[in-house]
Amino acid sequence: MTLYHFGNCLALIYTPYYFSYKYSGLSEYGAFWKCIQAGGIYMFTQLCKMLVLATFFPFTDNAENPDLISEFLKSTVDLADIIGMYVVLAGIPGKGHSKVLTAGIGWATAEVILSRALLLWVGTRGQEFDWRYIQKCLESNVSLIQHISTVTLIWLWSRHDLQKTFKPIVTGLIVFNCYKPMLLDLLISVLLTGPWTALLIKAFVTLCVGVVTLQIYAGLAQAIGIY
Template sequence: MTLYHFGNCVALIYVPYYLTYKQSGLSEYGAFWKCIQAGLIYMFTQLAKMLVLATFFPDNVSDFGSDLIGEFLKSTVDLADLVGLYLVLSGIPGKGHSKVLTAGIGWATAEVILSRALLLWVGARGAEFDWIYIQKCLESNILLVQHIVTATLVWLWSRHDLKKNLKTVVTVLLVFTSYKSLLLDLLIANLGAGAWFGLLVKAMVTMFYGFVTLAIYAGLAQVIGIF
């Protein structure tokens, strides 16, 4: 039963990533090594963030007000992820859709391996069943969509032919991306909601992000023919 639960969790996490890579047609572009490159840049970016956090934001005990400010400042460090994605996109040749998918999938895969593999190996193989691992797996699928959306937003922001008003919208969405986790956690905590409701909120916000980004991308694609 333990091994069966572990296998279900692994499949629930990694099969959507594999299917996204295969069905998106990236394998036809020979994008595998570019995904590896995106993963390596992800690792370097996270290492740089850890050094900054360890240097300027050491763990301490504080009241809620100052802790909220500290969490806000820590979330600001996540802006480095946007820089990392920009570097990934700069090193990928090809059309827009292949660039953003390669960067997004490579980035998301590196994150899910580093953040979920050990958790599942240690936790999901335990003697007792716990829904938390199913929730973490579903959250990983939401993060896959979020990283592809973020990569698309970074690519749109780097375009010089994007209209000024749309670029403002893209910039706001990118900045909000860095603070999205903090804001959603605060919202869920204030509502006193459970883990499943929190997962639903994250999925809905990510879907909204995706629809807005897709609308901007499709409009630009029709104008300059980047499909």
């Protein structure tokens, strides 16, 4: 039972990442090492964020009365992810869809390996089944969509041929993605929802952002012929 649970969680968390790489055409572009490079930049970015958080925002156990200003400033540190993704995009040659998918999948894969691998190895090998790990796996799949959407927004923002009417929308969505974890956690704490409902809320919001991003990207791609 323990081995079955562990294998089930591994398949649930990593299969969408593999299929995204395999069937998006990235394997034909030889993008594997670019994904590795994106993962390296991800690790460096997270190290910088950890140093900033540990220096200016030491951990305090105050979950019952969180300081909103402190949480806002902590979420502001996530702007470093935007810089890291921009650096990844700048270092990837090729067309728009290959750049976006390579950066997004590479970044998301590095995150899921560093943040979920040890958790699954320690947790799912226990004697008792726990739905918490299934929820974490599904949440990682939501993160894949979020990272690809964020990278797409950064690519759109960097384009000089993006219509001016879309520029505020793209900028607003980038900023929203930075503060989305804080906002969703605040909403979930107010609604007092369970873990499954919280997961559905996160998935719904991420899907909405992804659909809007896809519409803007599709319009620009069709206009300049980068499919």
